[in-house]
Amino acid sequence: MNKPEKKSNEKFWLKLDNAAKIFPGQNKSKWSNIFRFALTLTEKIDPCLLEQALQDVLPRFPCFDVRIRRGIFWYYFEKNAYKNPPVMPDIKNPCHRVKFNENRYFLFRVYYHENRIAVDFFHALTDGYGASVFVSTLAAQYLRLLGKEIGVGGSVLDLHEPPSESDLEDAFERFASSKVKAKRADSFVYHRTGEKMPAHNVNVTTGYIPVDKLLETARAHSATITEYLASILMYVHYQRQLAEERKQKEVSVQIPVNLRRLYDTTTLRNFSLCYSVRIDPNLGEYTFEEILKQVSLYLRYVNNKKQLNAMMTANMGLERNPVMRAMPLFIKDLGIGISFLITGEQTTTALLTNLGPISLPKNMEPFVQRAMFMAGPGVLNGARLGAVSCKDVFAVTFANIYKNSDIERDFFTALVKRGLPVRIESNRD
Amino acid sequence: MSYCVNCGVELDKSAKKCALCATPVVNPNEKNEEHPQAPPYSSTLVIPKGVSRKYVAFIISMVILIPNIVCVIVNLLLPHTGSWSVYVVASSALVWFLFVFPSLMSRSHPYILLSVDTVTSLLYIYIFYALNKQEGWFSRVAVPLVALFSLICLFMVKWLAKERDGVHIAMVVLAEIALFSVFTDAVVNYFYVTGRLIFVSIPVSVSCFALIGFFVFVAKNKRFRAWLSQKFFV
Structure with missing residues (x-):
């Protein structure tokens, strides 16, 4: 097996956004806050091309090309020294827990199964919108590598454009300006429970x-x-x-x-x-x-x-x-x-x-x-x-x-x- | 395409049964397909590795060992302060056998663990007994009490091998508390020749039996159980 390539030691770091700050603290050995976005294409996925597409796409998403680090007071993101996370065959139990030192330190996992490209994201990295943009841009680049003419627009970003400041901002910090703080709902509610699946299964x-x-x-x-x-x-x-x-x-x-x-x-x-x-x-x-x-x-x-x-x-x-x-x-x-x-x-x-x-x-x-x-x-x-x-x-x-x-x-x-x-x-x- | 006759939903071509109600798929038209469709998910289950218990046991052992070595060295350098490091080492060894040793086993062996814990506890008590040079109490008080406690644990391990109802577990634990308190009372009073064989354990065992009576009532009365679960649900 080829050893994963490392990039240069660029120093780039980011604070976690306001919503992301709670997720590393909740991350336990059996459970993580992680979600999946997947696109099913019309043809079977070629993992080598997908990995190439991933390498092409990652520089456009510097906020995904990171690993998480512990500071004294807060967690922070630091540029990941590896080129890309491994591209893996899909599994039966998506969204199993994240461990920060696995997956070449990346906080998202890329899978393929038949025609489907699926990516599991740790929630500290992004939300559903960011995930959909990333996977759509990845799929678009994959199709380009297959020789298809694919444009940009909608959820597909232009890879020739540099990432803007707005792409990387903690928008909560910019927009949270109310004089009133909303109260949280606190009463305990009904849950439909039953026999649980074994740990890491869903x-x-x-x-x-x-x-x-x-x-x-x-x-x-x-x-x-x-x-x-x-x-x-x-x-x-x-x-x-x-x-x-x-x-x-x-x-x-x-x-x-x-x-x-x-x-x-x-x-x-x-x-x-x-x-x-x-x-x-x-x-x-x-x-x-x-x-x-x-x-x-x-x-x-x-x-x-x-x-x-x-x-x-x-x-x-x-x-x-x-x-x-x-x-x-x-x-x-x-x-x-x-x-x-x-x-x-x-x-x-x-x-x-x-x-x-x-x-x-x-x-x-x-x-x-x-x-x-x-x-x-x-x-x-x-x-x-x-x-x-x-x-x-x-x-x-x-x-x-x-x-x-x-x-x-x-x-x-x-x-x-x-x-x-x-x-x-x-x-x- | 197949539909579930029970739920009315269309099923994936690869499905053998409905994912919602487990009704088997029977579609004679799709039995002999040349290229059966791949299932929507792979069958590979990835179970992430947890923290190695042996590694944690090793770290804890080191944390316990280092202060013990320091204590022994200091005690050897200052012999006139007495042999206090024996207590430190003995206590640390007891903690290690009770809490760290089980992590070294890849499977749970309750009978081996119980035997090891019994022997270790007896040795621990014997060290105190031998160093204080008091006569008699080890064989006449400590050994019977530790032996009874181990027997109770042995019974519980065997009895809990089958799934038991919470009410019955509570009743058995209360009976054991009553038995152990009466036995302790009798052994201690007999050793110190106080004249009364059983005294302090009476309120303990009476309370236990009163609670057992309550649980027997709970176990037999379904309506009362339902009322309790309604009133005390969390």
């Missing part, structure tokens, strides 16, 4: 749905796709809890929002926030329509610059706090670890992160079949959903740490009952 189930039909169905209910899917997810959890005949807890769905839609930045680093929409079954019985109305109204109420800025400012407040800043890193890590253990996923029943449509250059579209976005497996949540649409296919993927598949089944059969055709792909045996 059940991945993707449902592919025609995007036009899904949009039509959501619009018929005066809702967006995210609102519609979040409502179905909430409804199936609500129904499951009722069937358990136990004291009813609140049901909440956490929904990350891409802040780039509201703030003028092209950062490739984290720039998203999560809000939770919840219902309390103790208030009375809910129909699906009532849940959909509540979800729609709440999401439209919070999805504005003022509310989001207050949330951003609350998060920045911790980082700007002089006492917090002066604390040595190991104490911060300990605090983050304990707070994640106590609250973490206790305040959310499920997660739904919808990246929205991925826009590719017109001349690239014929070579791409579909995209897939997978949220990382949880520590308590069985239903963590990632969704993305590419061309005319909408893909929604469950990452489930439990053996039972009842929530996935309830969710997808609910779509089928509403007249939507769903095609299922899974890593289950």
Whole structure:
């Protein structure tokens, strides 16, 4: 086996962005906050060409070409001495934990399987948007190496352009300016649990749905796709809890929002926030329509610059706090670890992160079949959903740490009952 | 293409059963395909390596060993201060056998560990006994107490080999606490000839039996168990 090549000792370093700061502290030997973005092309992937494409693309993404280091007070990114991470055949258990000294110190892993290019990202590096841009640009360059004429635009960046300052900025720092800090939701909520999979295993189930039909169905209910899917997810959890005949807890769905839609930045680093929409079954019985109305109204109420800025400012407040800043890193890590253990996923029943449509250059579209976005497996949540649409296919993927598949089944059969055709792909045996 | 007859979803061409409900796929039209489609995921499972337990055991052993060597050297250089380093070394050895030694085993061997821990504990107590030059209590108090404790542990290891209900475990542990307290009371009182064989252990064992009574009631009464789990769920 060839020894991986090392580059020159360039000194380039970056602070972690505000959202990224908690992820290394949460990183444990059995669990990491990691997610996957994948593109399925029309031809079988050649790993040598993919590695070449990766080497071509990485200089355009200096914020990905890094390793993580421990400082005295904070973690930081330093330019990685290796040329590229290894390109590996895909595995059955995507998004297993990250160890900072593996994978040639890179914080993303590149896989291929048949026609699919899949990349697992440690969340400290970027969010779903940054991941989609990276994988789309990588796939575009791979297709160019195959001799196809592929342009730039949408999620595909121009490799001849140098990375801009805006690409690398911590946008939270620039935009968090509210005078008010938003309060966090704190009550513990319902979780559909069961027998857990062994450590490092996860059940991945993707449902592919025609995007036009899904949009039509959501619009018929005066809702967006995210609102519609979040409502179905909430409804199936609500129904499951009722069937358990136990004291009813609140049901909440956490929904990350891409802040780039509201703030003028092209950062490739984290720039998203999560809000939770919840219902309390103790208030009375809910129909699906009532849940959909509540979800729609709440999401439209919070999805504005003022509310989001207050949330951003609350998060920045911790980082700007002089006492917090002066604390040595190991104490911060300990605090983050304990707070994640106590609250973490206790305040959310499920997660739904919808990246929205991925826009590719017109001349690239014929070579791409579909995209897939997978949220990382949880520590308590069985239903963590990632969704993305590419061309005319909408893909929604469950990452489930439990053996039972009842929530996935309830969710997808609910779509089928509403007249939507769903095609299922899974890593289950 | 195949559809699940139970869920109504379209399945991947390579699927042998539905990923949502495990209903087997039966599609006579797709049985003899020349080029069967590859499954959507590889079958390779990557289980990341954890921290080596032997490596951690080695580090802890070194951390324990260094201050012990220092103590022994200091004690040898200052003989008039007594043989205090024996206590340090003996205590460190006990800690090592109880907590570090199990990490050196690649598989769990509860019976071997229990035997080693019993012998080590007896040796540890014997060192104190021998250095203080008191007569009698080692064989008449320490050995019976350590032996009974080991027997209780042996019983628990054997009994817990099968999955047990939490209520039954609580009852057995309480019975063992009562037994051990009565035995300790009797052995100590017999050795010191206090006149009463059992005294201090009475409130302990009565409390244990009262709690056992409560758990027996809980185990037998399904409605009460349901009420408890509803009131005390976390």
